[in-house]
Amino acid sequence: MEPFRKINLKVLERTVVALLASTFLFSAAVECGRDAVGGGVAALESGCRAHRVSLTEFGGVGDGVTSNTEAFRAAVGHLEGASGGGLLYVPAGRWVTGPFNLTSHFTLFLDKDAVLLATTDFDEWPIIDPLPSYGRGRDLSGGRYSNLIMGSNLTDVIITGNNGTIDGQGKVWWDKFHSKELNSTRGYLLELMYSDHVLISNLTFVNSMAWNVHPVYCSNVIVSGITILAPTDSPNTDGINPDSCSGVRIEDCYIVSGDDCIAIKSGWDQYGIKVGLPSEHIVIRRLTCISPTSAVIALGSEMSGGIRNVRAEDITAINSESGVRIKTAIGRGNYVKDVYVRRMNLYTMKWVFWMTGNYGSHPDDMWDPKAIPEVKEIHYSDVVAENVTMAGKLEGIEGAPFKNICISNVTAQVVQSKKPIWNCTYVEGVTSSVSPTPCEALPDKGQACAFPDDRLPVEDVNFCGC
Template sequence: MKPLEILMILATISQSSWAAMSGSYCTEIGSSTYRPHSVTVTEFGAVGDGVTLNTKAFYNAMFYLRSFADKGGAQLFVPAGKWLTGSFSLISHLTLSLDKDAVIIGSMDPSDWPVIDPLPSYGRGRELPGGRHQSLIHGSNLTDVIITGCNGTINGRGSSWWGWSDDHTLNYTRPHLIELMYSTEVVISNLTLINSPFWAIHPVYCSQVLIQNLTILAPPGSPETDGIDPDSSTNVCIEDCYISTGTNLIVIKSGWDEYGISFAHPSSNISIQRIIGEAKSGAGIAIGSEMSGGITDVQAEDISLFNSLYGIRIKTSPGSGGYIQRIRITNIAMTNIETAIAVTGQDVEHPDEVYDPNALPIVNMITIEDVKGARIKYAGVLEGIEGGEFSSICLSNVNLEVSSRSPWKCSYIEGYSYLVSPESCEELRNPNQASLCHTSEQVNLTNLVEGELAWQFRY
């Protein structure tokens, strides 16, 4: 076999393995489950006038529905109306279903959002030391949970929280809109989520998660209002969403510095497809900066981004440890983006002073291909860590209309590029990196083919 034939075989098998990875677990997660028992929140005293606090009604409904967990589960229906509530927790084998004209509204009283322990992979609240406010819709150690509706709305009324954050008057980290922890078989679909106090959707330590057909909105200036943040979770599918937020659209995380390293719960097997949106102060698709438990096997495709600070952003720092590997981002359209592609190793925020600055992250096998961009200021900022491993950063078929006279800024990285305009930096012109641009299966096949060739040459 000739070297070119080997590379063609490797590329074909790599593409098929990625297709199998992105499709296999997504098709196994169902978005509809029949529930033999159904009740309406009004049966428990809820009033949909936008004024009456309904936290107790949601609590009582969940308490009642527990008895149906071993009988096929149950549905709690939220009819048309404005349903003011504080934080409440879900149960297993439950569908929370919203009418198209139903709006669940978060209370503006912080005491209606209980303070809970920090996540073990963070060691503290993400914004402040100590605990954090519980999300509006919360769940822990659950199985078979569906949050859905005919485009019903969940409104976090985050403006007060954003003001308290800007004024530094909070005692604890802000709450998410929806957070599920240590849970499996989770579906969140067919909803509009607006004005989350903090990240809108945060599945953490979860598996088998399907998030689809959502609209997620927050004003451009709202601080840290990410759309969807899968965190130390596996087998996650995010599909067919429109997201416009104050910071990032979708961020993959896995713990923070020494806490994430110790907890050692990676994010893996994550598929992101058909996303449209803008992130005025953030990125369309982001990985990190909290990635110390490791992030691997991520596929993002068919993404349309506009009016954003970054298109694709991977960020980490000394002290993070962990790894980001086997990432493939493909078929991306960008318009009016400051920096199209960023891979950086100097994101310097740490949870405390205990982190080990010698714990260097590993970033490798990152493939970004089939990207078109108009009205782009900078093509890419690709800056690794001196003495660290930022390798196999691979760009293919990337065409960007760039206004800057210095479109690329690169340091301490290795990689390969093909059909890239404007022409990429010198660090991305290493042909020896070409065969390492996709997955571990490709690396193994490379070794297999090389071994076979050596056997043929020997015998």
């Protein structure tokens, strides 16, 4: 009998990388490999990278102890500028790493049994500049700790896998945050800045230091099929936060967090007004959320670049504080407008609808008291809610009421409580077929709320095989 031949692990690993990579392509729905017409999202043959390497080729050790920061940096550096793009494969194992940057025309692919572990060695976390539209860190003034996975001014980037895991090991950060031992703002698991054509899919993010996924100043971003998990009492572990981004699609995601499951933002007070980049043309669909102390979908509170044209549908939430929450304040300026939400199923909520013009935290004392935000054209329809404390808490701004609010076809089962069923101040709008009966500021006019018939370009992007 012929003896077993010794397997060349590097050859086998390269074969696995090639097979996995060949199954992924991010391209326009018009036709794979062709641009979408009419200014749509360009086709990206991102899964078919010409160059594919494994982390182990650059000294990576997946033992859960060894730092792989330099291995990640070396691997990305090796693929930077590669003709035909590059894919970095992270095989099964527990890969400890500090912060590293991605590059353009690049795919980061995690094996189903790969766990990328954020290092708990604080010496590996440099302090970086605050975002221009915030002027300071969110936790504290000054700079902020680096994010784990980063990139700036990139195009054609994919972060994906066979549901591999990115673990922020956040408890050490949460403990230091609660005990006020940190001198700078916590970083995030994934932050891409000034980047175009980004896909984040088929991964699990757990125990982030703070926010999980943060595209900022980006365009044409798709987040699909990811899971985000954090203890519901963990501080500021927002799920997905598109920030001053245009053309975003979030779909088929499951989020359990200690803060908003999705928070759409666009900068903080005078800093956001100066940068002036709105979050716009955003689609959210088939989202499941658990967040007992925060919103399923929040708009703001940092919205000083403006938020417009947001469409959300087919939303399920269990044990969350509010379904949709609009958060703004005097000093924010700009607008939240043209928001359309339909088909929400909510179970155990404090508020079904919540909006406030008095969310008054400011980055410093230089904010403009004349910067009054405008909130208008907010449309909610086809909502069923059970075990609710209040149907709605709608609080606009004196002298600048929230206008053109429409709520239709809503049934909320309100539990017995000393709180009012509806609380409305400085709001104007209409309702239709809403139970329990809304406040006088929202009279029943018998008209269904609008939801746009047109499609946004980012909706017509499909995943295709090579």
